[in-house]
Amino acid sequence: DSGVTQTPKHLITATGQRVTLRCSPRSGDLSVYWYQQSLDQGLQFLIQYYNGEERAKGNILERFSAQQFPDLHSELNLSSLELGDSALYFCASSPSTLAGGRTDTQYFGPGTRLTVL
Amino acid sequence: AQSVTQPDIHITVSEGASLELRCNYSYGATPYLFWYVQSPGQGLQLLLKYFSGDTLVQGIKGFEAEFKRSQSSFNLRKPSVHWSDAAEYFCAVGDYKLSFGAGTTVTVRA
Numbered sequence: 492d493s494g495v496t497q498t499p500k501h502l503i504t505a506t507g508q509r510v511t512l513r514c515s516p517r518s519g520d521l522s523v524y525w526y527q528q529s530l531d532q533g534l535q536f537l538i539q540y541y542n543g544e545e546r547a548k549g550n551i552l553e554r555f556s557a558q559q560f561p562d563l564h565s566e567l568n569l570s571s572l573e574l575g576d577s578a579l580y581f582c583a584s585s586p587s588t589l590a591g592g593r594t595d596t597q598y599f600g601p602g603t604r605l606t607v608l
Numbered sequence: 609a610q611s612v613t614q615p616d617i618h619i620t621v622s623e624g625a626s627l628e629l630r631c632n633y634s635y636g637a638t639p640y641l642f643w644y645v646q647s648p649g650q651g652l653q654l655l656l657k658y659f660s661g662d663t664l665v666q667g668i669k670g671f672e673a674e675f676k677r678s679q680s681s682f683n684l685r686k687p688s689v690h691w692s693d694a695a696e697y698f699c700a701v702g703d704y705k706l707s708f709g710a711g712t713t714v715t716v717r718a
Contacts, residue, residue, distance in 0.1 A: 493651065522704070534698065534708035547704050581651065597706060599644070599652040 494518065495600035497582050503606045509570040512603045516563055516584030522546070523565040524585070524597055525557055529578035540565055572607045579604050610635045612699050614709035621689050622717050629684040629712050631699030641682040642700040643673055646711075652698065658682060669693070691716045 494517035504510055516523050525537040536549035540559035551557075554572075559565040569576060583597040613632045621627050633639055640659055644652040656667025663675040673684045682699060694716045700706040 493653070524704075526706075533710050536705045536707070539704050549705055596642070596654060596657055598654065601651040
């Protein structure tokens with residue numbers, strides 16, 4: 492158990508809908524990361540938040556957005572869902588961002604499996 | 609741009625035999641390197657990491673990896689595989705943004 496929790500574990504929804512995935516980082520971790528794991532794209536970095544502020548963006552679609560709240564939990568919002576958004580979405584957390592922007596080890600949650608029908 | 613190549617999609621190994629998983633990376637600076645393992649239906653568990661220092665890194669579950677800068681490699685090894693090691697293994701490089709390889713699925717036969 493990494494200490495990172497994600498809810499829900501499974502989510503089934505229809506095309507065009509909007510969903511919210513939730514992540515609670517390990518106690519004391521300030522950085523939260525979101526990744527998408529799909530069969531065709533593999534594991535891809537989506538976005539990072541550090542202490543409430545967006546720090547880095549990867550290949551995140553405009554239909555997707557995220558935020559980190561004052562209690563450091565994070566939510567990933569996916570809207571206008573398409574069949575291709577079906578994937579496993581991971582949240583990870585790390586203690587801090589080190590000098591020069593480099594970061595510490597990322598610990599991953601169990602993931603949320605999203606199925607879009 | 610940073611990237612990782614795991615040349616072997618699938619490896620089958622007998623229980624008790626040794627295992628080596630290959631990982632080649634591309635990264636502009638001194639890399640942070642990681643190996644994660646994913647069991648079916650599970651999340652990613654960190655096996656080991658390399659930040660700097662000794663190029664032979666020990667991890668959990670009896671795994672080790674060796675960083676070779678000249679070959680841009682970070683291969684994972686285990687001297688004697690157990691049936692519970694059957695899983696998918698991912699090599700990753702990066703700092704705040706991790707780039708993962710496509711993964712190597714390990715099957716352990718009795």
